[in-house]
Amino acid sequence: MFTFHLIDENNAHTILSWQYEPPYDLYNYLKAEANLLQHILHPQSTFYSIVDKNNELVAYCSFGEDGQVTGGDYRDQALDIGMGIRPDLTGRGKGAEYANVVLEFADSLFKPKVFRVTIAAFNKRAIRVWQKLGFEHQQSFERETDGM
Numbered sequence: 001m002f003t004f005h006l007i008d009e010n011n012a013h014t015i016l017s018w019q020y021e022p023p024y025d026l027y028n029y030l031k032a033e034a035n036l037l038q039h040i041l042h043p044q045s046t047f048y049s050i051v052d053k054n055n056e057l058v059a060y061c062s063f064g065e066d067g068q069v070t071g072g073d074y075r076d077q078a079l080d081i082g083m084g085i086r087p088d089l090t091g092r093g094k095g096a097e098y099a100n101v102v103l104e105f106a107d108s109l110f111k112p113k114v115f116r117v118t119i120a121a122f123n124k125r126a127i128r129v130w131q132k133l134g135f136e137h138q139q140s141f142e143r144e145t146d147g148m
């Protein structure tokens with residue numbers, strides 16, 4: 001049902017323009033992050049766009065360092081996952097379905113022994129999705145820049 005593509009410039013622009021409603025606006029990319037587009041499009045970046053059977057862009061995902069948050073302790077070996085569903089498709093009870101296809105894709109690419117996600121503590125919706133897929137809480141940290 002879903003296809004993954006290494007992200008291209010067009011999709012990168014679209015994803016950077018996505019606006020989540022509060023309190024999830026934390027996940028809006030800031031226009032001030034000037035290097036972000038170059039970073040996402042860099043050959044070593046691991047950002048993928050996810051399209052549905054109608055070829056519509058519905059989500060994106062990223063792996064490794066692109067799934068980490070500054071301040072976290074990432075010394076343990078694991079594949080980090082970042083993802084975002086298109087804002088208008090969130091909150092419809094499909095989160096675990098999307099996250100599961102991302103896991104399957106990540107497994108086929110990297111065959112990691114362990115997966116890891118880093119989620120803002122207030123984001124109960126995301127925490128619920130990953131717990132449903134069997135993820136367990138391991139550690140918490142406070143981000144220095146904003147105390148989040």
Ligand SMILES: CC(C)(COP(=O)(O)OP(=O)(O)OC[C@H]1O[C@@H](n2cnc3c(N)ncnc32)[C@H](O)[C@@H]1OP(=O)(O)O)[C@@H](O)C(=O)NCCC(=O)NCCS
Nearest residue numbers: 027083084085090091092093094095096124125126128129
């Ligand atoms: C995080 C994300 C993948 C979740 O997907 P989603 O489709 O929006 O989530 P769902 O609608 O499936 O909701 C997931 C669960 O959270 C529950 N939920 C929703 N809001 C909640 C809240 N405020 N508190 C507690 N639970 C909540 C839902 O009831 C559902 O539980 P259920 O399946 O037991 O009924 C998606 O919202 C997203 O991409 N967000 C932007 C990026 C982001 O948050 N990234 C975080 C790291 S992955």
